[in-house]
Structures are given as structure tokens and as C-alpha cells.
Amino acid sequence: MKSIERYAVFELELAGTPEECQDADITACFHNDDQAKTDRITMKGFYAGNGKAIIRFMPELEGVWNYTATWGEMSVKGSFRCIANQGQNHGPVKADGMHFRYADGTRFIPMGTTCYAWIHQTEELQEQTLATLQKSAFNKVRMCVFPKSMNYNRNDPDCYPFERDALGNWEISKPDSSFWEKLEKRIMQLGELGIEADLILFHPYDRWGFADLSREENLAYLDYCVRRLAAFRNVWWSLSNEYDLVFTKTIEDWDAFGDKVKETDPYSHLVSAHNWLEPYPKRDWMTHVSWQGSSMQEAFKLRAKYQLPTVVDELGYEGDIESDWGNNSAFEIVNRMWMAVAFGCYCTHGETYYREDEVLWWAKGGRLYGKAPERIAFLKELLEQLPGAMEPVCRNVMDDPTSMAKSPEHAKLVRQIWDNRPQNRNVFINEFIVPIGINPDYRLIYLQRHCNAFYDIELPVNGEYDVEVIDVWEMTRKRVMESVSGAFRINLPSKEGIAILVMRRSGELLA
């Protein structure tokens, strides 16, 4: 009996399928006899060209799985053994409260990057992108199914998701196998590197007509896409890059897409929709927030409002091109990422250094040239060492910020303004939403660009705590106090990009 690792892809090739059969008629029913409680899982297949249909299945439980596949008038039965997952394979990532976890229980700390159109470049460049990713700390890539048309993105890809008819219109019912095989190969290669493929299903930067398909065509495309790719454990469904810039689609269209993906995907991969200016409204199909914006305070507010794990999937790019979103300093990007993290959010990198050959990482992949990536790796390493995820400290600040005042004098002033000037309340809310992450065993205070000479901290008196001062740019961690408790002052180097990490050694919890 064939053995398949848990969360790997079991693939059933159904030869001799006529093209006319089409995808809707190809299904298989899977059942695990070793696990009494398991429901039968029905998987739809897809036509893969050359008279071949394929049904893919990702077993989520160990033991023997039996299946019956039918296509057209034909059917076949079989079974395989699912064995333990190992190595980089921890299964698909799921939302876990306000954070993320792999299906096997391992924590997943998203630290993504952005290569929108990397699979639409030359073979050589794609290989270089993979090699760069392998050396990096990134564990998620935002990438588009459709090719991309905008500045620095003027080249045509060698293949497209669909074939064209004689008039040049896309035939959604005729997927181009060479495209989908390439996409699958890249998704699998990312999986081998422990990298999640955050697949962007639609986006506005189009000159080929993919942004102009009808709702029915879009739903047919999604149906095919999900049947074909859902068995890959490292797939995330991102309905959109900047849904609110796709003027050919309404919110009803997007919701239909979200529902379609949710109902078609038996594994419940993560689903989100990325915005330009207007955060996508909270929806049932939405597993997490995928947000664009440069204010991490706003990310915090959205997280609090939606009560979903929140990824700042676009916070500006490190680079030097002419567009303001693409010429942030490395420090600014690192700064925003530390803020996001201390607010209990996650975040995604991108790089846009000008190059005459127009190969910019954010769109085409290739090489990284910036100074942020190694600092992001430093941050990720720290987060991996911490015993559990953090929550932002000021959860209830929007209801009563006076509770966060720093002194009785300050509280009095806040109270006066809160009561007398409702129009100024937002300033206090923003003042009190500061990037401090807490956990029973640690506290992470990120001082952003503030150049404090000191920081007054108050810890429980019934406990012992160690204090580290972290320079996020220099990537240094200095233990400045050991086994302290109560209130005291920490001297700091009066510069931007300083974090304070308090670790509990014993005694009272910190959250």
C-alpha cells in the first residue's frame, strides 16, 4: 500500500478522461477507516489536459484511507496509508485565536515577503528567486496567479492561466496546463522551503483582460483553481491585492468569491482580501485580516475591531523608486515591522530598489539588495525564542483611555478632554495605543522612533524578571538587569529603534 505523509498530496490520475467531461464530473470520496469519527470527504478533480483528469487529496489524519473515484461513467477504488508528517511539513496554517498555528500544532509566526509576479518571469529568474528565498528568513510569499502590468512590470509572461479563442478572448473553460503545472511546481518548491504561498487570486494591475472577466467567469476560474491547488498544504487564498482598486468588481462580487473559495476548499485554507484604502469588511469566509497601510496603530484598531489575526501585508517597501510607497528607508520598514509585532500583528516585507533591468524583488523576485531582510530575520529569531505569542497591552483603550494615563496629572487632563472635547478623543486613543506586547512570561516594549534616554517601568513586586535592551537596527540584545522586580528606571541610548524585553524568571505572571 502506498504511503503518503500526513498533509502531503495524494494524487490520483484518471487517464482516458474525455475533455468534454469537464471538472464538475470528476470526484472522489475519501474515508479513513482507522479514525472512527472521520466524515467522508468528497474531493473534486480537474481536467489536466491530454485526456487526463487528476484528483488531489491532502490527508489530515494518519491511518489507512480508502477512496472511490468516479469520472463520467468510469470509477475506481483504492487505498493508501497516511504516515506521520515530518521535516518542514507541519500541515496547513490555521488561525489560532488572534495568531496562527500549523495544523500539527506548531506555532507559525508569519514573516512574509512580496514577489507579486515572480512566476511570470524567466525560468532562470524564478530559480534565482527560490534561491534567494531559501537563504532568507521569510516564510510566506505574496504572489499573484495572474500576470501584472504596471511600472517595472512591462514584460509578458510565457504562458497564461487560460487559452484564448480565435478572437483572442480568454476561454475560462480551457485552462492552460503549462501555466498551472508551473504554478504547482513553484507552490511545492516553496512548501519544501517551509514557505507559505499567499496566492493572490485577483488584482487591478492588468492589461490582458483578467481584471475584466464576468462574475461567472471569475467563479469558474476560482472553482478550477481551488480544486487544483487546495491539496497543497502551504496555499493561502488571498482574494485580492487591493480589492478597492479593482473598479470592475463590486463588493457583492468579492463576497461571492469568498463564499465560493470557502465552500470549494475542503481543508479550509486561510482566506483573506487585501485592501488599498478601505479595509475589507469582516466576513464569515475571512479567516484573518490582510491589511495594507503604513500606520500600525490603524492595524491594531482593525485587529481589535475584527478580532481576527491580523497581517499587515503591505506597509510600504524598502527601496528607492519614484513612488512614495516604494522608497522607504530600510530603517522605516524595520520600524514598522517591530511596531506591528508589538501590537500583536504580523507583517510582510517588500523591496523596490531601482534597477536598470527592471528586476525589482517586489514584483519579479531575483535578488534582495536591502538592509531590512537581515533585521527582519533578527526579529523573527527573537519571536521564535519567545514562549508564545503576545497581545497588545491596551486592549480597552478605545473605551476608556484614562485608565492608561501615566500619572494622576495626566489622567486629570485626559479626563477633561475626554469629557469636554469628544472630537479630540481619537488623539488620546492613538496616544495610548502604543506598541507594547504582553504575554504571561514576557513583555515587549517597542519605542519606535522615540529617542528615550530612559524608560520607567513597573513590574510586579512578587517575581523576578530580566530586562534586555534591544537595538533593532544594530541587531544587538543586551541584558541590562537581572532578577529585578517592582518599579525602576532603565537607561537607554537616546536613539531610534530601541525595544525593551522583560522576561519572567519566576513569580507573578506579566499578563
Added chain:
Amino acid sequence: MKSIERYAVFELELAGTPEECQDADITACFHNDDQAKTDRITMKGFYAGNGKAIIRFMPELEGVWNYTATWGEMSVKGSFRCIANQGQNHGPVKADGMHFRYADGTRFIPMGTTCYAWIHQTEELQEQTLATLQKSAFNKVRMCVFPKSMNYNRNDPDCYPFERDALGNWEISKPDSSFWEKLEKRIMQLGELGIEADLILFHPYDRWGFADLSREENLAYLDYCVRRLAAFRNVWWSLSNEYDLVFTKTIEDWDAFGDKVKETDPYSHLVSAHNWLEPYPKRDWMTHVSWQGSSMQEAFKLRAKYQLPTVVDELGYEGDIESDWGNNSAFEIVNRMWMAVAFGCYCTHGETYYREDEVLWWAKGGRLYGKAPERIAFLKELLEQLPGAMEPVCRNVMDDPTSMAKSPEHAKLVRQIWDNRPQNRNVFINEFIVPIGINPDYRLIYLQRHCNAFYDIELPVNGEYDVEVIDVWEMTRKRVMESVSGAFRINLPSKEGIAILVMRRSGELLA
């Protein structure tokens, strides 16, 4: 006949004035016989203690002035000759359109600093403050009449503006001469250094009761203050520091103060009111905007709305204390000041480096320790060399931002959003309000924290222009192109804090 420089103080001492006489009864009428068109100017005097009343007069025209002074039942006539002003004496600063100019026509480019309570410190420290100012490029100081109570401001001054009664209440009708003589001396010393005294008449940081006086007491204080100080050419009246944090006063109170100052001051010195969060509404008595805020885009908007010269009188302080407004990096302060300037605004510096002796420049004066002042001097020197003031480039952006789009593609997108999503318009407004100052003879483009590798510029084809690249932190100016015209690309060093200055050599004007 006594000679007095134009804009200097002619002072008339009226001995033998009984204390009961009080200020209202002391007046003098001045007339310049050499200038046919001059009205008679009536000046009120003030009781200066020890049976002595004083009437001060600042002649604004050359020639012979005759006067008649009366106090109680006594009177005296006399005359003096007003001669040309010279040296640092250019007369009082006036609003000149959206900018400033001394009364003698010389341009005034405000580049202020902040020493709120410097006159309330020891004699030695006050002298040190003056010595520091003398070495600096600053030409305006924000300073309070009343002492100040807050963090790092816990000491009592040696004297107060008024005497106290037996119960310890302030007697507004009994000014303390020692205080006012000290204040006058300091104002005059600033004047000799070419520095404007931006006198803050009220503020919220009080523990002595000065913020709690009644409206009548406040008006009496203002009456005295203006009669006593208006003849000093370098006085500006700043009704408030942070009017909207003084919870004992209403907007009607503040307006009454503005009206009072305007009607009492025969020289029409500059009058403003400084805010915390809510810009003071535009008023007839308001000669310019004195605004607090960290967003220079907002300063630009306020300037456009009020159509008044605008000074960002508090944009954060360079320093490292615990409060976020007081721990900005020097670069951030310099960055904001360049932004303000390229938006056609002016700005004011302040410094809050922590010191154990609690002598922080922003409140007590003393010494400067920061890295911003020399860079501000560099900026001021550049502005002084430029042939005239600049206007921000995008005056009408709030009506139609599509006109500022960078390409047809961009314009189309902006139009779609402008028409379909009114709620997102503000983002475009902010995007298009970029710090670019224009003048017929030059254009100053400030790139803020953007790290551009290049900048595409379009100049008239019928002219010759020189291009400089300025590094605002390194204080370097490099001429990168000479006698160019039309459209071209300027290569830049991909770092924060870069400005581009285009100077017209000949041909078509730049604005």
C-alpha cells in the same frame, strides 16, 4: 533736541505721579509735524512704581515729533527728533501677504526657538541663554510672561508679575516693577541680537493661580502689559500657549483678549494664539497662524484655509525625555522644518535633552546640546540667499487633485476614486500636498524621508536653469546641472533628507 532712532523707544518719565493715579489716566499725544499725513497718536502710560509713571512711544516715521503728556492734573509738552533706523533695527515685523517683513521693508524669515520660562530662571542662567542665542541662527523666541509648572519646571521664580494681598491673592492692579523691568530688559537684549520676543500671554502650566484669574483681571493684565511693552519693536503677542488646554477660559475669553490686545496696541504688533489640538478659529485680530502639530501637510492646509502667514510654532522637540513630544531625533526635527518651509510655512525649534539638573532648553534656556540647530542655521542661510519667499506648488489640490497626477494612468485612477469614493478623497489630497515651494526664480523640492534614486523634473524649455542637490543632514549643496531646460532625470543618493533646488538663470519664470 533729543534724537531717537526710528522704531526705537522714546520714553517719557513722569515723576511725582501718585500711585492712586493708575494707568488709565496717564496719556500722551504724539504728532509728527514733518509728515503731513500723520494722525495724532495717543499713547497710554503705566505706573512704574516709586511715584513714577512712564509713557513709551515707538516712532515709525522720521522727523520731529511733538507731544503733550497729561497725568492726573499735570501736563507737559516736548519734542524729539526721529532719525533713521540702522543696524539690527528694522522695526517691528508685520505680516506681508503670506509671509513676513520688517516695517522698514526688510524680509523677515522666522526661524524661532522655544525657551518658555527662561526669564524665570537665575540671572546666571538667563545670561547663558542670551549667550547661546547670540551664537545661534534663531531670530524668534517663544517665551512666557507667567512662570511655568510641569515636568522639569518645578522651581519658583524670584519675582512675579503682580504683588499679592495679605491672603496671598494676586493684585492685578499692583504690578511688580522688578518683574516687568526684568522682562523689558530681556526683550531689549533680544532686540539687540535681532531676535523677536514671541511673548506668550497665557498658558495652562500653572500652579500659582495665573491660569485661574477672572476675565476682568486678565483684561486688566493685558491692558498693562500692552501699554508697557508695545513700544518695543521686537514684541509679538501670542495670546496663548495651547489655548485649548486652558480649561478655565472660553473661546469668548480668548476673543476678548485678542480684541483687547488689538485695540490697545497702536503699533499693530503681530497677534496669534497657539493651540494644542484645535487650531484657533480665524479672527480679525489674528495676524498670522501660530500652530502646533507634527504633520506639515496639516499646516499647509491651515495656511490655505486661513490665507495667513503660518508659523508651525511647535512641531515636536529634539530630545530624549520620556514624553513623546520631547524625544524626537534631530533628523526628524530638521525634516519637519524643511517640510514646513517648502510648504510656504515657517517653523520653530525646541530642545528637550534630559539633564539631571533639569535645565532643558525648551523651558529654561541655558545651552543647546542637539544636532538640529546647526542644520537649521544651514536652512536659514539658504532661505536668506533665495530671491524672495516661496509658495507651495499645489495651491488648488483640495479642489481638484487630478490636475496634479503624475501620468495619464495615474490621473485615470485618481479620477475613478475621486468620483466613486468621496470618503477616500482626503488620501489623494494628502498625496498631492507635497512639499514643493515655488517662486518665479526658483523651485525647492523637498523629498522628506523618501529615498529616491532619481527624480524626474520638467522645466520650461524657454529658459536656462541650474539644479542643486541638497543633503539637509550633511549640510551639503551640490550643483549637479547647469543651464538645463525641459524634462530630465536627476540622479539622487537614495537616502532620506534630500532637497532639490532649481534656480532660474534666464528665460521663463518658474512660477
